[in-house]
Amino acid sequence: MSRLVIHPGFVKSASTGLQVNLFDRHPEIANIGKPYNDESRLDVHDFVDYVCLTPAMDYDPRRAAESYAAVIAPRISDDKVTVLSDERVTTTAGIDRSLVAARIRDLFGEAKVVFAIRRQIDVLSSIYMMHYLEGNHSVTFDQWAEMQLRAFRNNSIVAMVNYHRLIEYYVRQFGRENVSVFLYERLVENAVDFVAELCAAIGIASAADAPLARGQRIRQRGSRFEYLRRNHPSLTLVRDAARRALPAGAYERLKALTGGTRRVEVRMSDATRKAIEDTVRDGNRALQESFGLPLEAYGYPL
Numbered sequence: 001m002s003r004l005v006i007h008p009g010f011v012k013s014a015s016t017g018l019q020v021n022l023f024d025r026h027p028e029i030a031n032i033g034k035p036y037n038d039e040s041r042l043d044v045h046d047f048v049d050y051v052c053l054t055p056a057m058d059y060d061p062r063r064a065a066e067s068y069a070a071v072i073a074p075r076i077s078d079d080k081v082t083v084l085s086d087e088r089v090t091t092t093a094g095i096d097r098s099l100v101a102a103r104i105r106d107l108f109g110e111a112k113v114v115f116a117i118r119r120q121i122d123v124l125s126s127i128y129m130m131h132y133l134e135g136n137h138s139v140t141f142d143q144w145a146e147m148q149l150r151a152f153r154n155n156s157i158v159a160m161v162n163y164h165r166l167i168e169y170y171v172r173q174f175g176r177e178n179v180s181v182f183l184y185e186r187l188v189e190n191a192v193d194f195v196a197e198l199c200a201a202i203g204i205a206s207a208a209d210a211p212l213a214r215g216q217r218i219r220q221r222g223s224r225f226e227y228l229r230r231n232h233p234s235l236t237l238v239r240d241a242a243r244r245a246l247p248a249g250a251y252e253r254l255k256a257l258t259g260g261t262r263r264v265e266v267r268m269s270d271a272t273r274k275a276i277e278d279t280v281r282d283g284n285r286a287l288q289e290s291f292g293l294p295l296e297a298y299g300y301p302l
Helices: 015-023 039-053 061-075 097-108 120-133 141-150 163-174 184-189 191-202 224-231 234-245 248-257 270-291
Strands: 004-007 029-031 081-085 112-117 179-183
Touching (some): 004 015, 004 097, 061 097, 112 163, 112 184, 120 141, 163 179, 163 270, 179 191
Parallel strands (some): 112 179
16 A cells, blocks of 8 residues: 555645644644645645646656655655645646646656545535635626636636546546545534544544544634635724624624624525536536445435
8 A cells, every 4th residue: 555645635625624634633644735834844835836837838847856856755754654735736727637647646656646525516605705705706606607617628617626537537547446535525424434434545543533533624614704804804903892892782783784793605596506517417427436425415416
């Protein structure tokens, strides 16, 4: 069994939870990927950046191999499972993601690949809402989804969540025995079993006391105020001042009016939902058949 594991995402599928609350905390894992929260891993960040985001006309295989030898190879552990997790590997950025997969195979050689996926409607809703609440969208979800569907063949976000196409390409690169797929919904339902199954797949002991197994796993969808506060920390001071200055009842009414307690939900038409589901349905069926995943039980379009 390979002692090197690549976790390429997908986005909005508990990647941060896995990185922070399992890969970075498990005693049998040498985590060399995200989180890049200190200078010691910035060179790994730059290595992944080059491999994943460099157009073919600018990509130099020799430079990439030299960078691998200098940055990645010395970090591969002799007595632990080495994990490189970074969802940029599967995130659209104008680069053919199958080209990135081939580069990774050429550089890393034999490795296990672990994917986490999530219901496509939920992923798209989460991506849209993240941008909307940060002020980057002035269109409705239906309008945004229509643009993504039109660009489906051009590495759009909808193409990204048609998981089967890319996962099967990794199977061709690394072998079916080295590729595993796990469900975000399974993590939400039973974190302990999810962690045990993932650990077994990469050849380490389970860790029921890992933060991920204890429920520290998912960045839940927040209120509008919570999203805005991430980019404007001074809003916390304004909120605290209002809480001190206003009577309790007045403060609660103000908070309700500004959406400070309401969880933001995406509104989409039935036609948009159907268009998205029809786009990913065949891939989901193939993925369920290839990996024996209980997609139907968790509401994936089939």
